Structures are given as structure tokens and as C-alpha cells.
Amino acid sequence: MIFTALAVLLLPLLLGFFAGLLVPPNKNVGVLLFHRISKGIPLSLSQVSAAQFEVFCTQLSLSRKKAVLFSEFTMQKDEVCICFDDGHKSVFDLAFPILKKYGFTATVFAASGIAGGEKIADFYSTKNMMNAENLQELSQNGWEIASHGVRHLDLTLLNDETLAQELLNSKNELENAIFDRDKADRGDKACLVSTLSFPYGGWNERVIEQAKKYGYEKFAVYRKHKFADGKNIIPATAIYPFDDKKDMQSKICGEIRGTTVVLSTLVPHFAKGTPIFFGSKFYNLRRKTVNKRNLV
């Protein structure tokens, strides 16, 4: 276990250090992605501490960029979009008050199962996730609540029927839990869930086409950036526990270089949004369920 954790942590750092010298700067950023916030030292690659998050907010204030919601984000240079995947309770408890203090709003891509108290994946316990009231409160404070599937499954690995259920049910469950259903049925955009972030960053053309059928208009992708069109498919860059003030500044300014580009590519590959201690278990599950015909 400890060796897996060390390998997952150190391998990207080492590869990143050497390969970073060869990689050109990536200017394709603006959507900044978090998963969880920790009170103390972060224990996984998907966490940053509350203190680091405060540094991020200070840097964002100094940049004078506008923090816009994901559905409004158009990749303009003066825009940044703060996103949280999964719907972890620490976002409500720790990130929400900090963002409020700085006057920023953000987008939560929530696995909709959490709104009904459902356990969404092996690695998060239900008590650590936001409930429907938390999501409602965020929405009432100007946040966007968007979809991350129902049960946090890799959508590229599902057959057509299960994929359709994940996409449609997630949208409906979030709309029912948070918004006025009658207004949503009348097409009131403010009451509709129209954006999606893919669990584990797993996406392909088939998934996007299906999602469009069910009313999704815009997609955040944190893997396979080179296929993002920058219009409906928007690249997202994660902030990691090892990002210092300077790294955060570069990511906010939309100009990440060398080592940071490599780490931003390698870490999603190794971690896939999964807490590192459960990484090997997840990889085994994944190998069993991969259906090659569904992959890009």
C-alpha cells in the first residue's frame, strides 16, 4: 500500500521534472479544477488544504480576472472558472466560506446520487458528501450545480442503456433536488442542468453525442485536452497539493510551462481523480470492465 502511494506520488514528479524541460507552454487553461479541501495537510492528490485554497483565492483576486460559472465561461483571457468535481462536503464546509469572503462563485459538478444520500463510489463515504440542502444553498448563493453522472462511473465503459440512464437521471435528479421542476419543464435555463464533467476524466465522441441528446451543452474535460474544441468541450486544469503560489499564479493566468504542463498531464493519468490509497483497487476494477469497442 505504502509503495503504491509513494509510486503514484513520486513517479509523476520525477517524470515531470525531466520531461518538463522539453515541453512547450500550454496556454489552453482557464477552468481550474479542485476535488476536496482538507483542514490540515492534504493526504491525496485530489485534495488541497484550506490554507492553500486561501492562497489560490488571494492570487485570483490579485489577477483581477473575473470568476465566472462554467456555463458562462467562453475562454476569454479575463475569465477564470473555479470548478469542484464530485460534490465533496469539504467544498461546502471549507471552500464555500473562503470563496464567499473573496466574492467569488464556483461550479460544482456533483455525482447526483449524493442528493439522495446514495453512496456514489467505492472511495467516498456518504457522510463526506454534500446533501441536497447543501447543493441548494450553494445554488442560492450564485453557484452553478452541474452533472458528474449519477454514481461516478467512467462513462466510456458503459453500454448505451446504462450510459443513457447515467446522463438522464443525473440531470433530472439534480434539477429535482435543487430547482423548481415546473420552471425547468418550461425551459427556464436557470433551473436546468446543462453542463457535465466526466468522472475519471473519461470521455469520447460517443459519450458527448449521447450527452447532447439529453440536453447537455457544455463539457469540462481534464484529460485528453488536445481533443477539446474550446467551445463546447473545455479543457480543465487541476490544482494539486504540490502547487505553490507561483504555480497557482501561472494556472490562473492561463500560462503554464514545462514541469507544470507535464504534471498536469501525468497526474490525471495516474490518479484519475481517485484518492491515491485506493488507486490499485480501482485499476483492477477498471481492467475487468473495459470494453475496447467503447474507447476512442
Ligand SMILES: [Zn+2]
Ligand atoms: Zn470525480
